[in-house]
Amino acid sequence: MGFITLAVAKKLLHEAEQRAKRIGVSAVIAVVDEGGHLAACHRMDDSPIASIEHAQDKAWTAVAMKRPTSELASLAAPNGELFGINKTNNGRVVILGGGIPILMNGKIVGAVGSCCGDTDHDIEISQAAVEALKIEEQAESSDAQPTAARQHQNYLQEFYEQHLGLVNDARSN
Numbered sequence: 001m002g003f004i005t006l007a008v009a010k011k012l013l014h015e016a017e018q019r020a021k022r023i024g025v026s027a028v029i030a031v032v033d034e035g036g037h038l039a040a041c042h043r044m045d046d047s048p049i050a051s052i053e054h055a056q057d058k059a060w061t062a063v064a065m066k067r068p069t070s071e072l073a074s075l076a077a078p079n080g081e082l083f084g085i086n087k088t089n090n091g092r093v094v095i096l097g098g099g100i101p102i103l104m105n106g107k108i109v110g111a112v113g114s115c116c117g118d119t120d121h122d123i124e125i126s127q128a129a130v131e132a133l134k135i136e137e138q139a140e141s142s143d144a145q146p147t148a149a150r151q152h153q154n155y156l157q158e159f160y161e162q163h164l165g166l167v168n169d170a171r172s173n
Contacts, residue, residue, distance in 0.1 A: 004033040004102070004110035009040035011136075012102075012112050012129040017044060019128035020116065027116035027125055028055040034109050036060040051115035057092050058099030058122070059113030064089070066108055070097030070123055098122025100130045 009031040016029040026044040028051035033039050036059075043052055061069050065085075072095040075082040086095045097120070099113040114125040 002033045002035075002109060003104060004031060004039045006040065008110075008133070012133060013040055013042045015132035016112060016114055016125045016129040017042065019125050020044060020114070020121075023121055023124065025116040025118065025121050025125075027114045027122070028052050029125065029129070030055040030059045030113045031129075032056070032059040032063055032111050032113070034063065034107075036063040036111075039110065048115075048117060051117070054094065054096075054115040055098070055113045057094045057113065058096070058115060058126075059111040060092060060099075061094045062099035062101045062111035062113065063108055065093070066101065068097070068101065068123075069094050069099035069113075070119070073097070096122070098126055100126040102130055102133065 012031050013029050016027070020027040020029075026047035028041065028043045028047050030041040030052075031039045038056060038059075041052065041056060058069050061072070065072060072082065072085065072093070074080060076085045076095040077083065086093050094113075098115055099111055100123070101108045102110045102112065112126040112129045114122045114129075116122060116125065
C-alpha cells in the first residue's frame with residue numbers, strides 16, 4: 001500500500017472542493033496514487049460530465065510525466081521538445097493545467113487533478129489540495145499526536161522494516 005490511502009484521498013478531495021466552492025465553481029476532482037491508479041474521484045453538483053475523465057487524466061499525467069500538467073502546454077506546442085505528447089498513451093496525456101503531483105521527500109507519491117472548464121481555476125483547486133497536505137505534514141513534525149498521514153507513513157516504515165528484516169534473516173540462514 002502506498003501513501004495515497006482512501007483517508008488521504010478524501011482529505012485531498014475535501015480541500016479541493018472547499019477551494020472550488022470558495023471561487024464559485026463546480027469541479028471534478030481526482031486523486032491517483034504513485035502508479036497513476038485512481039484512488040478517489042469526486043464530482044461536484046453541476047460540474048460537466050466530460051470533466052470526470054479529464055480530471056482523472058490530468059492526475060494520471062502529473063504522475064506519468066512527473067510534473068504539473070500546466071508545464072506541458074508549451075513543451076507540447078509545435079516545435080516544442082514534446083510536440084505530439086498529447087497524442088500518445090491513447091490520448092490520455094493532458095497538456096492543460098490542473099494536474100499537480102504530490103511530493104514526499106522528493107518522490108512523487110500521487111497526484112491531484114481537477115477540471116471545471118477553466119484551466120486557471122483547475123490549477124488553483126488542485127494546488128490548494130496539495131498545499132493543504134504539505135501544511136499538515138509540516139505541522140505534524142511539531143505535534144505530539146501524529147496525523148493520519150504520519151501514522152500511515154509510520155505504519156509503512158514499520159511494515160518494511162519488519163519484512164525486510166525477515167528477508168535479511170532468511171538470507172543469512
